Each structure stands twice: as structure tokens, then as C-alpha cells.
Amino acid sequence: MKNVKELKKIIRGALKPPSRETVSAWADEFAMLPSTSAEPGHYRTSRVPYFKEVMDAFNDNRVRRVVVKSASQVGKSSVLLNVLGRYAHLAPCPCMIIQPTLSDAMDFSKRRLSPFIRDTKVITKLFYDKEKTRDANQTILSKYFKGGSVVLVGANSPSGLASRPIKILLCDEVDRYPPSAGKEGSPIGLAEKRMSTYWDGKLGIFSTPTVKDASTIDIEYELGTQEEWRHKCPSCGSWELLSVENMISDYVERRKKTGARTILIKSVKWSCPTCGEIFDEVKMRNAAQGYVAQNPDALANGVRSFFINGFVSPWVSWQDILKEWLTVQGDPLREMNVYNTRFGLSYELPVELEEIKQDNLEDYPAAIPDEVLIVTAGVDVQKDRLEYAVYGWNAVGGYGIERGKVYGLPQDKTTWAELDALLNRTYTNSAGKQFRIARTFVDSGFMTDYVYAYCRSRLREGRFAIKGRSAYGSPLIIKTGIIREAGVYLVVLNVDSAKDEVVTALQSGKIHFGRDDQFLTRSFDEEFFKQLSSERKVKKVNGAEVWKKRNQHARNEALDVTVYALAAIKSCITSEDFWTNLAEEKPPSRRRIVSRELET
Structure with missing residues (x-):
């Protein structure tokens, strides 16, 4: 008899028409924000009215794709959670959230999804078996409920994206996705194929934009209805974007x-x-307030896109x-x-550096300008010499102090001893304050063993072996750590990101260069500036933008050593009050470095 009742219950559930309750209505009735939220307790759409139409678009049969281009701190994460909660409760199905990396996916699950499931009681019982203290069905990246699941993956994982059918697919921060998931192609396109078995599937694409002409969310937004959240002028009645x-x-x-x-x-x-x-x-x-569509005809293609900037955020x-x-x-x-x-909005960065002329050189009042608070250096290794550059820095920009070359084979200890003598010098400003080089980055891409041997014995002096890597979308310093076999501390740099920073700083006049004077032969000559502008940015087939030489025979050592010196100062900034401490003459640690741990 019991089995018959259960069977009837299952049949009634299967024949029950899908709920018409919208996501926003469901959120107002059931959704709970955890205690760690800015406004814990019951979710209120009235606090973020610009998200009502966004959420309800997930119930609109005319809409297949919902795109949100927005500023930060506007409440976007709660929208993803409300969509998942509503479907888990009223229309169970397989769901997926894609974050830029696996680490991001785990973080979202721990800080956002799990507290949401715990505090929103109407769905808590769907995910957890009360009779079990530990439920094997629930992990950080996979959470199951009757009739469906929520799976979280990283955009860089082709196996995670292509492994299962999905009805509700939510792509978060797509501008931080890699151009390709391994060798499989676009992460969004790869995951979207998993929706083909569901005629009523929904794809949500959310992101803060990044760089103009390389922004995924810009492209997705343009393909949709382009709805801007506008305000009605209290005077003339026109609807305007703040x-x-x-x-x-x-x-x-x-x-x-x-x-x-x-x-x-x-x-x-x-x-x-x-x-x-x-x-x-x-x-x-x-x-x-309300949305005004710039491209309403896109609704015929099933795409609604929304734009929300920070001026409307209640926080x-x-x-x-x-x-x-x-x-x-x-x-x-x-x-x-x-x-x-x-x-x-996406930002248009200068993609090429125009040639810098020697007439931009400045007269410093001493060996080092008074504005300088810290000094770093970069060293490039060639088969017959070591090239170096020394830069001073403050919170605003940099000052070229000197550049030079140490001729000799990297295999010879005398070559490194001569470099030591140069890097161990002190530089004095007009007030008599002396500076030593706080940190030096030495490229280990060539003559690696000899660079390792040098840096291994000079860690106290803040000299680090580095290795450059082209890593589209990664931070400037990708990772650091000790290579046990070599016994050396290695810093892995995203050279494309570092060159972006150098070029924009040069383009905007944030880096100055000193003219030869009685203090130093600075050697910022015509060849140096020619090398600074020896590369340009090009787009690869997979969409990634990388720096390449304009001419394959061009020399680029000046650019490289400048990049290394800039990366060295960036690695020193370990706290928000870094520059204030320097101004108050509190020296930074020579060995502490901003990093991600080196992965083995």
C-alpha cells in the first residue's frame, strides 16, 4: 500500500504543470541572505529593482539567453543563487555554474552557494538528508537534489564543461575566462552544447567588462536587446542613463x-x-526608473541583454x-x-607604444630624484653579457636611474661578480638620503643553471630568479616558490601583463628618464628607447593578445629589463599602506613577496 501511494505521488508530480512563479517572486518569498552579506536576512528585490526583469527573464519562454553587463557591487551573485534556488524548488533540473577557474568555483560554492542552501530553508531539505550527518551526494563542486543537481566548474576545464547535459547554465565573470578551454574551444560554446537536449534551457551570461575589443561580455551584450537601466528626469521627463x-x-x-x-x-x-x-x-x-532597450528586435532571437552601472547600486x-x-x-x-x-564599461588601453625620443630625458638634481622612495632592478641574460636597468619608484610612477651592460660569459663567476659590484652600490638623493636596490629580478630563461646558482646565494640581497610566461588573463605574478631540485626561489611572471603595465606607464608619462650627468652615466641612449618600443600587441587565433617583436631581428633587452624592474616593485607591495610606510622610512622586507604558491 505504501509503495502504491509513493507511486501515485511520483505520477502526480510528473504530470503537474511547471510553476509559473517568477524568479523574483520566489526570491522575495523564500530567499535568505547569509549573515556574511551586506544586508543579511530576507532577500528583497525592491533593494535592487534593476534585477527584477533580469531574474524574470529566466521564466520567459521567448528568452533563451540572458546577458548582464554590470559594475561590481550591484548584487549580481544573488541573482545567480535565486535562479538556482527557484529551479531546484519548483522545476528541478540539472544546473551548472561556470567560474573563471576551479579555484573560483570552489570559493563561490563555499562563500555563496552553501550558505544560501543552508539559510533558505525551503531548499535546504531538498539538498540534505536529515537522517545523515554527512551526505555523500553533497560536495563542494557537486550538489544533488531530487530531480536535479548543481555542478560548479572552472572555465579552463574542458572535461568539466562537456561531461553532462545541462538545462540551466550560468556563466559568471566571463571576461576572465580563458579564450579556450584547453584545446576544445570557447568555454561558453563548449558548455552550451550540453543544453541542446532541452528546448526550454536557459543560458545566463554575467560579467564586469575588462578591455575594449577583447571583452566577451561586450560582444554578448551587443547581440541582445541592450537594455540600459535609466532614470526619468524630474524636470523634463526624459529617460537618461546616469x-x-x-x-x-x-x-x-x-x-x-x-x-x-x-x-x-x-x-x-x-x-x-x-x-x-x-x-x-x-x-x-x-x-x-526602468529599462530602455536600444535593440529590442534582438528579442526575436531569444536574447535579452542588460546594462547596470555602479551609480544605481544601493551600497x-x-x-x-x-x-x-x-x-x-x-x-x-x-x-x-x-x-x-x-x-x-570596458576600457581602451594603448596597444602600441610610439617611439620615445631622447629629448624626453630629464635633469635629476642628484644620482636619484628626491621623489623616489624605493629602488629595484631588472637583469637580462645574453650569451656574451648581462644587461641591467635600475629604476626608482613612488606611488605615482617610476624614474629611470641607469642602465648598463656587463660583458662576459654567464658561465664565468667573474661576470656575476661584476654585476654584484654594480647592484651593491648606493644611490644618493639631493637631501643626502641613500638607497640600495631593494629587489632585483634576473631572467632565468637562458643559462638557467648559472642564474639559479647566482640567485640561490643572493636571496638576502633580494635577488630572485624569474621565468616569463605568456598567460592570457592571469595576474602579473602568476606564482612563486622553491624549486627543490635547484634549491632556488623562482618567480613566474605573466610577461604580457607586465608589458601592458610598462607600456601604459610609458604612454602616460608615468616613467621618467634621467640624462647623463656628473652623478652617473645613465646610458639612456637612442638604442635604449628604440628597444623600449620594439614590440607590439597582436591577437592570436584563440583570441588571446600577446606582445611580439615588430621585427624578428629587433633587440628588446631594454623593454625586458624595464619589465623585470617594474615586476620587482609590484612584488614588493604586500599591503595597502606600503607607500605610506616607505614615506615614513619603514623599509620593506627584502624577501617577502606577493605571490601565489608555486604549483608542482
Whole structure:
């Protein structure tokens, strides 16, 4: 009798029509935000009204693809969780979340998904068997419930992407995905093939944009309805996108000892581009708001795309955004971060460095400019010489101190002894303060054993062996650690990322160069500057952008040693108050380094 009742229950469930309850309605009724959230407790769509249509698009039979291009800190992660929760509860099916890497997937599961399942009681019982203290069906990356599952994978894992059929596919931070999952092709395209068995499957694509013309989310957004979250002007009634171009800020600018700017914002107001009337933040937050589609015909293709910038976030004030923006003015890489995370826009970086002329050289008042707070060096190894460059740095930029060559075979100890003598020198500014080189990066791609032998015995002096790698989308310093066989500490650099930073700094005048004088023969000659601009950025077939020589016979040692010196200073910055500590004459550790652990 019991079996008959259970069978009838299963049949009734199978014949029951799918729930019409929208994701936003489900979220308002059931979803719970964990205690670690900015606003723990019941989820309220009214706090993020711009996400109501986004969530409900996942219930629209006309829509196959939902695209969200947004700033950071607008509440995007909760949307992914609400979609998963609604389907697990009311329409069980196989679901997948793709994060940029496996590590990101594990982090999302631990910090977001697991607390959401735990606190949203209506789905807790679906995932966990109360009679079992430990449920083998639930792991960090795979969570099962009756009729479905949630699997989390990294975009760099072709096996994880192509292994199972999926109905609900959510792709998070797609601009950080590798161009190809191994050799299998686009991670999104590879995973999307798993949806082919479901006529009513849904694909969600979410991301903060990155670099213009290389942004996946930009492309996906353009293919959709291009719906912008706009505000109705209280004066003329026009529907306008809040953007930085129409913000009027009253502020005071000051300079710190480190050379960095500080901005004190007094007020920020918005000027309507149609009528010119000016309104404060409170007025505009209470104004009528809604989406305006720029390409509504795309709905016929089943694609709705949405744009949300940081000016509508309830957790970030206009003053905070404008303070960030004004502080980074003139620094392309920091500007890019604000463009991406606050404005929700991709940023156009200079892709080529125009030739720098010798007439840009400056007269320093001493061997080292007074603005310098720390000194680093980079060394490149050639078959008959060692080339080096020494740079000084502050929070704003860099100063070329000198470059030179040590002629001799890398196999000879005398060659390295001569380099030692040069790197052990002190440099004095006009106030008499002396500086030694805090950190030196030595390329180990050539004559590796001899570089290892040198750096192994010079770790106390802050001299590290490095190896360059072209790693699209990875951080500047990919990983560090000890190679046990060689007994040497190795730093693995993303040379493409490092060259991006050098080129943008040179392009924006953030790196200065000294003219030969009574203090030093600095040797920043015509050949040096020619080598600085010896490479250009090219796009590979898989979409990755890498730096290549303009001419295969061109020399690029000047660019390489500059890259190594810049990477050396970047590796020194281990805390937010790094530059302040230097200005207060608190020296950094010679051996501590920003890194990811070396993987074996």
C-alpha cells in the first residue's frame, strides 16, 4: 500500500504543470541572505529593482539567453543563487555554474552557494538528508537534489564543461575566462552544447567588462536587446542613463608625501543632458526608473541583454565613485579598474607604444630624484653579457636611474661578480638620503643553471630568479616558490601583463628618464628607447593578445629589463599602506613577496 501511494505521488508530480512563479517572486518569498552579506536576512528585490526583469527573464519562454553587463557591487551573485534556488524548488533540473577557474568555483560554492542552501530553508531539505550527518551526494563542486543537481566548474576545464547535459547554465565573470578551454574551444560554446537536449534551457551570461575589443561580455551584450537601466528626469521627463560624463563634483585635491593624490569630495550632483537641470543623489534615487532597450528586435532571437552601472547600486555612493575616479586620473591601469568595476564599461588601453625620443630625458638634481622612495632592478641574460636597468619608484610612477651592460660569459663567476659590484652600490638623493636596490629580478630563461646558482646565494640581497610566461588573463605574478631540485626561489611572471603595465606607464608619462650627468652615466641612449618600443600587441587565433617583436631581428633587452624592474616593485607591495610606510622610512622586507604558491 505504501509503495502504491509513493507511486501515485511520483505520477502526480510528473504530470503537474511547471510553476509559473517568477524568479523574483520566489526570491522575495523564500530567499535568505547569509549573515556574511551586506544586508543579511530576507532577500528583497525592491533593494535592487534593476534585477527584477533580469531574474524574470529566466521564466520567459521567448528568452533563451540572458546577458548582464554590470559594475561590481550591484548584487549580481544573488541573482545567480535565486535562479538556482527557484529551479531546484519548483522545476528541478540539472544546473551548472561556470567560474573563471576551479579555484573560483570552489570559493563561490563555499562563500555563496552553501550558505544560501543552508539559510533558505525551503531548499535546504531538498539538498540534505536529515537522517545523515554527512551526505555523500553533497560536495563542494557537486550538489544533488531530487530531480536535479548543481555542478560548479572552472572555465579552463574542458572535461568539466562537456561531461553532462545541462538545462540551466550560468556563466559568471566571463571576461576572465580563458579564450579556450584547453584545446576544445570557447568555454561558453563548449558548455552550451550540453543544453541542446532541452528546448526550454536557459543560458545566463554575467560579467564586469575588462578591455575594449577583447571583452566577451561586450560582444554578448551587443547581440541582445541592450537594455540600459535609466532614470526619468524630474524636470523634463526624459529617460537618461546616469553616467560619469554628467556628474558635477565639488572637491579638493591634496598630495601626500608618497606623491599620491588624495581627493576630498564635498558634493556630487547629476546634470540632465537633455534639459540641464541639476539634481542630487537622493532626488535621483527616488526618481522613476526602468529599462530602455536600444535593440529590442534582438528579442526575436531569444536574447535579452542588460546594462547596470555602479551609480544605481544601493551600497556605493556617488561620492565614493567620483572619489575613486578622480584619484586615478592619468593612470591608465587604475582608470581601467574604475571603468570596469564602477562604470561597468570596458576600457581602451594603448596597444602600441610610439617611439620615445631622447629629448624626453630629464635633469635629476642628484644620482636619484628626491621623489623616489624605493629602488629595484631588472637583469637580462645574453650569451656574451648581462644587461641591467635600475629604476626608482613612488606611488605615482617610476624614474629611470641607469642602465648598463656587463660583458662576459654567464658561465664565468667573474661576470656575476661584476654585476654584484654594480647592484651593491648606493644611490644618493639631493637631501643626502641613500638607497640600495631593494629587489632585483634576473631572467632565468637562458643559462638557467648559472642564474639559479647566482640567485640561490643572493636571496638576502633580494635577488630572485624569474621565468616569463605568456598567460592570457592571469595576474602579473602568476606564482612563486622553491624549486627543490635547484634549491632556488623562482618567480613566474605573466610577461604580457607586465608589458601592458610598462607600456601604459610609458604612454602616460608615468616613467621618467634621467640624462647623463656628473652623478652617473645613465646610458639612456637612442638604442635604449628604440628597444623600449620594439614590440607590439597582436591577437592570436584563440583570441588571446600577446606582445611580439615588430621585427624578428629587433633587440628588446631594454623593454625586458624595464619589465623585470617594474615586476620587482609590484612584488614588493604586500599591503595597502606600503607607500605610506616607505614615506615614513619603514623599509620593506627584502624577501617577502606577493605571490601565489608555486604549483608542482
